[in-house]
Amino acid sequence: MSHVTSVKELIGPEDFQNKIVQIGNLKLNTNKTSISQGNNKVGNVITFQDITEIQKIEQKYRLENETKGFTAKNYFHNIVGSSLIIQRTIEQAKKFALSDSTVLILGQTGTGKELFAQSIHNHSKRKSFPFLAINCAALPEALLESELFGYEDGAFTGASKKGKKGLFEIAHNGTIFLDEINSISPYFQARLLRVLQEKEVVRIGGNRVIPVNIRVIAASNEDLFNLVKANKFRPDLYYRINVLQLGLPSLRDRSEDIFPLTQQFLLHQNSELYHKLGPFLEHLCQELQKYQFPGNVRELYNILERFSVLCGLSDNFNLDTANQILADCMQQTSPINRNTKVEFNLQDDYKDTMVEAERAVP
Known part of the structure; x- marks a missing residue:
């Protein structure tokens, strides 16, 4: 200088x-x-x-041209539920949002991890900047690496001649949400650890160090500490991301929220059906509360969507009809009973054995 x-x-x-x-x-x-x-x-x-002033202009350009669509659409007021446990969870998440530390969200599938991540972002000082979410389990490792870190011209076969910015660069000054972080390999864990420690990235095929200012929110549907003990997750990365831990309750632990969740979904999905169900909606929710919901809120919405479609196809709609349709919807969603014994004959060929197994599953 x-x-x-x-x-x-x-x-x-x-x-x-x-x-x-x-x-x-x-x-x-x-x-x-x-x-x-x-x-x-x-x-x-x-x-x-x-x-x-130049930095402000550059940031404005990046926001307008590179981060289109990279926004968090949900806020804490979008989280439905009046149960004590969900309200406590929301209050804790609001406090975490005021900090700039890494957050680890733990919860079963369908509990709303991304909903909370978006809400934390929108409640933080980074709310005017990008929010990017990526499901680590949904992409092959090579593609995940190029998406997050970007690459230089000619880094690999098929790479763009102009190179490509990674999501860490695009999320500069904002938040990046890494869902199902438990699924990444030890190699990728090492690369991610460096980003969190050094606050900088190097594109694939490049040697230029690019500083980034991001907040990381990670999520897992498995207990990461158990993965650490099983040598499947790096302990140094675990302690780096486990600064602020937010545990999301299962729907079974807040069954009283099934009623407002059902109201909200049906009102937006099919308002005509919602008003038609009005007299016996509470009774139907009592039936729903008997179900265990291994898929949590996502599974509830799946059942309700199927229920609303089938109710619309019914000519004679009454309480008995609604009860039967709801029972059928829950039955279709239920996984195979773990206590059910499935027997089939092993074949010489692997494919023939798979065919026999599929036939034996009820």
Whole structure:
């Protein structure tokens, strides 16, 4: 960094294009343009621009052009439920949002981990910046690596000639949500650990270190500590992401929320059916409360969507009909009883054995 005390010092060098200088505590980007009259050079025009203004313009450009669609749509008021356990969880999440530390969200499938992650982002000081979510289990490791870290021109076969920014770069100043982090390999865990420690990334095929300012929210549907003990998850990464831990309750632990969740879903899915069900909606919710919901809120919504479609196809709609349709919907969703014994004959060929197994499953 150059240090100058007067404008006179700036006029000297001929190649004073886009140089950063410092005058006192102020950092400036400077440009010098020569002024000529005929073939004679008669002077110079030097322009100064506060570097913080350039950074603001660059950030605005990135937000407008690179982060379209990378927004969090949900807020804490979108989380439905009045049970004590869910309200306590929301209050804890709000406190976590005011911090800038990494959050680890633990919860079973369908408990709303991304809903909470988006809400935390929108309640934080980073709410005006990008929110990016990626399911670590949904992508092959090579693709996951290129998506998160980006790549340079010619990094691998099929790579874009222009290279590509990774999600860590795009999420600069914002939040990145890593769902199902328990599924990533030891190699990828090491790369992720470096990003969290150093706050910088290196694109695939590149050697340029790119600083990033991001908040990481990770989520897992497995107990990561048990994976650490089984040597399937790096302990150093576990302790790095497990700064603030948020445990989400299962729907079984807040069964009183089934009624408002059902109301909210049916009202938005099929308002006509919702009003038709009005007189006996509470009775139907009591039936739903008898179910265990291994898939939690996601499974509840799945059942309700099937229920609303089948009710719309029914000619004679009454309480008995609704009860029967709901029972059928829950039955279709239920997994195979773990106590059910399935027997089949082993075949010489693997594919034939699989066919026999599929036939034996009720």
